Amino acid sequence: MADVLMVGALLLTAATGTVTVLTREPRAQLMVLSGFGLVMSLAFLTLQAPDVALSQLAVGSIVVPLMTLLALRVIERHSRESPTKRGKP
Secondary structure, eight states, rough: HHHHHHHHHHHHHHHHHHHHHHSHHHHHHHHHHHHHHHHHHHHHHHOOOOOHHHHHHHHIIIIHHHHHHHHHHHHHHHHHHHHHHHHHH
């Protein structure tokens, strides 16, 4: 039974990883990336590594997508500014 769960978790990891790579819209990709982090933590849990699963849950599902979302917002804000304002302090 444990082998079936492990194979299922690894197949789900491969599927969500593929969907993450094939998603083109950055904000949608962040949501899929967060789901990928959840699936990875499930895979680590089935591999009997609960400490790694908790770390992956915190970092891969929450921190990395949040930091990337904040970076996207900063990039969008700077791209809306006029080119003459960018070089001036």
